Amino acid sequence: MDERDHKTQVEAPINTGATPTIVAFTFQFERALYRLFSSHTSSSRIGLETLDDVAELIYRDNGIVEARLEQDAHTVQAGAQPYQDSSRKLWHTLRVWLSHLDDLRVSYPKSKFYLVTNASVPKNAFVRLVSDAESDAEVIAAVSLLRKHAAKIVKNKKSEAKTEAEIVQKYGDDALKYLIRNLSLLDKGGTGSEVAPREAAIQLFHLQSKIAGKAEDIRPFLGRNSTSRVRCTPGRLPSSWPRPPDLLLLTRHSRFAHARSLRRS
Structure with a gap:
C-alpha cells in the first residue's frame, strides 16, 4: 500500500470548494444534532470531527461498541452533487475508510459508513449503485464495478482522483466487500423525508x-x-x-x- 495508508491518524476531510467552510461545518453540526435527537438509544455518543465529519458510537449492553461514520458534503451549486463518479471527494473518502478498516473492525466490530449530502444523487450514479448492494451477489457485482471505475480513473492522467483510485483498487476483495456491505448513501439532507x-x-x-x-x-x-x-x-x-x-463531542x-x-x- 501507499505510505500514506500507514499513517497513525485519520486524515482531514477534503475541502471540495463547493461551499464556504462555515456553511459546510454548519451542515455537519445540523447533521450531528439530527442524528442525536433521532437516536433510539440513550447509550450513544455523537462526535464532530472525531472519527469522521460526524461519528456515532453506540454502547451495547454486551460490551460491543458500534461505530457509524459519516462524511458530509454540502453544495449550493444547482444540479451538482459532490459524490460524482470520478470526484476526488468520493475516492479520497473510500481510501481513508479502507486505510483504517483493520483498526475499525477490531475496536468496533459493527461499523457503518455513510456518505451524506444535501444534493440529490441520480439513481444511475456509481456511488448509488455501489451503496445499494445488499445481497452477496450484489456486493460481488459492486466490487467488480468499483474496480472497473477505479481502473478507468487511473488511466486518466488528468483526473484529480487518479492517486486515490489507484490505492483503492489495490485493496483485496474482503476489505472492499466489507466496506460496500456497510456503506449507505444519504442524499437530500439524509433525513429520509427530504426535509x-x-x-x-x-x-x-x-x-x-x-x-x-x-x-x-x-x-x-x-x-x-x-x-x-x-x-x-x-x-x-x-x-x-x-x-x-x-473536538466537539455530543453525549446523549x-x-x-x-x-x-x-x-x-
Whole structure:
C-alpha cells in the first residue's frame, strides 16, 4: 500500500470548494444534532470531527461498541452533487475508510459508513449503485464495478482522483466487500423525508401547535443552550488515532444533548 495508508491518524476531510467552510461545518453540526435527537438509544455518543465529519458510537449492553461514520458534503451549486463518479471527494473518502478498516473492525466490530449530502444523487450514479448492494451477489457485482471505475480513473492522467483510485483498487476483495456491505448513501439532507436536518431535528420535538410557529426562535438554542465543557475520556478512541486540540463531542442523555469541547491535556 501507499505510505500514506500507514499513517497513525485519520486524515482531514477534503475541502471540495463547493461551499464556504462555515456553511459546510454548519451542515455537519445540523447533521450531528439530527442524528442525536433521532437516536433510539440513550447509550450513544455523537462526535464532530472525531472519527469522521460526524461519528456515532453506540454502547451495547454486551460490551460491543458500534461505530457509524459519516462524511458530509454540502453544495449550493444547482444540479451538482459532490459524490460524482470520478470526484476526488468520493475516492479520497473510500481510501481513508479502507486505510483504517483493520483498526475499525477490531475496536468496533459493527461499523457503518455513510456518505451524506444535501444534493440529490441520480439513481444511475456509481456511488448509488455501489451503496445499494445488499445481497452477496450484489456486493460481488459492486466490487467488480468499483474496480472497473477505479481502473478507468487511473488511466486518466488528468483526473484529480487518479492517486486515490489507484490505492483503492489495490485493496483485496474482503476489505472492499466489507466496506460496500456497510456503506449507505444519504442524499437530500439524509433525513429520509427530504426535509433538511435542521428542520427535521425541530420536528422531532413534536412541538404543540401553539409554539410550532416559533421554530425559528428555538433553533439557535439547540446548540448554544446545551453545551458544557469537559475532558475527553481516555480510551474512547483507538490509541493510534488522533486527539485533535479542539473536538466537539455530543453525549446523549435521554432526549437531550450536552456538547462537550475536548481539549488535549
